[in-house]
Amino acid sequence: MPLVTQWTGREVKALREAARMSLMDLAEKLGVSDRIISKWERGGPESIPRMVNQAALDTLLAEASPDVHGRFVGLLSVNDPVPRQLIDPAETPVMSGQYVKHQRDGKLMARVPEGIYLAGETDEPVWVDEFHIDTFPTTNADYARFCTAVGHRTPRHWEGGRCPRRLYDHPVVEVSWKDASAYAEWAGKSLPTAEQWEKAARGTTGTIYPWGDQRTAAKCNVRETGVEGTTPVSRYHSGVSPYGIYDMIGNVWEWCSTPTQPGRYELKGSAFTSPLFRGVPSAFNDADDFMQDDDTGFRCVASPEQMTPQDS
Template identity: 70%
Template sequence: MSLMEFAEKLGVSDRIVSRWEGDGESASLRMVNQAALDTLLAKADKDTQGRFVGILALDDVPTHAIIEPDGSETTSGEYVKHPGDGKLMAHVPEGIFLSGEDDEPVWVDDFHIDTFPTTNADYARFCAATRHPAPEHWENGRCPRALYDHPVVHVTWHDAHAYAIWAGKSLPTAEQWEKAARGTAGRAFPWGDQKTAAKCNVRETGVERTTSVSRYHSGVSPYGVYDMVGNVWEWLATVTVPGRYELRGSAFTSPLFRGTPAIPNDASSTMHDDDTGFRCIATSEQMQPRGR
């Protein structure tokens, strides 16, 4: 599109778009304009989405298209469907990354991580297959259809661990989760160092509830992973003290600064709340079809 066509598509003046281009990474967008851009990106074709993520990636790590494969397709860039639960996973290669608030170099072996948090629809399949108790907020044990693509909540660490075992996966360690969120070069947030609440579902965004796990395209991590900041806190495999496990990522109930991937949090393994969920990882062995 020309500048004027793009501005018309967004419903803003061409002067505003020119100013954004001139300001570059320091551009400050109104939340309604950021939402319009996110919507346009979601409707764009695969090539456009792939180029967009490639432009955003500042680290020397792989970048990928940011959409799920169609029908018979099984991969999209570095995305692969897991043979257990069928969820789309992103590959994180082995190597050193800068970890923690002091950016200490840490080695992590390669693994795959769920592109999106575990959704209500994912968890419903698990409950149906195992007769595991449904989350308490599902009416009559059934998730409302409108929340199918929202992250599952009101799950304890034990619930999350049970799902991971059923799927043939694991919960991520703190190091695995942080690398998937930050990349290798110590960026503060998945998208870079800018404190931009409009790129995720946190308190400042004003949504005040969970959202679809694929909503925030501009907040994707260097490896193409969504919702690593905001929406829901995520249970990890890392123990802090007996009976307590790490959580990372912040939620719609928390301010942006709590979502900084390098900052740990923890909770009792029996805790469950409306802002806490999880996602899984898989080692190379766990990526193989069962029975091999």
């Protein structure tokens, strides 16, 4: 099922059209006036419904049929700056469906079972223990909660220490490895090892990209897509990994816990600034732990023990 981290007028319109509803029909389902629906749709990405309406939209999408899900993804795709093909529900990537919310930071996480996967450019068999990984990269909204909770410094591009509302559901950037590690510790999680990240991105069978072997830049936010900036973390529904994980190629580079030499750590996934080939999950990149770029963020993982609520 498609996931939406933050509903805007763009997603509302796509859902209404995918469900073949009129403004009045959707208004009745949500318990609001048709004028409110019309206002959201006119506002597009800048129009953000209240949280109670966000929850109602989540429920409506969850209860929709697979046909509606397919049309919803397709309508969002054709509204992208670079058009993409409509998604046939039969061609939608198979997801594990095992999403759970982490008890500390409340983020959705996907389960990656223990077992062997084919790793690296030579597809060497590597065993990885079971873990959960954040379905989406850490967003600005996630990071703002962390900074408020512990008094951590905010990214330097946030004016007055506050993130612009329109970027709440974009991945946080300009965070160093140390910043990312501090968030992971606060959340009761860890940064992923390079092997965990790669398995979560490409699955077990050695496919080149999260979605398969097709070289399709339109399934992610990379240089060829032409966006030239970060995008909402739930935007690229057709580019998810076999475990249902978003943005494993493009949008932002992601810090890993794997050191390459003292003070340097691996990065995975590429960014909006990168060509598609740099995002291949088996590819290598690293950086100094103090590096803070506008195309670098992170997501976290949790072991089975870290997923278990701790007694207070």
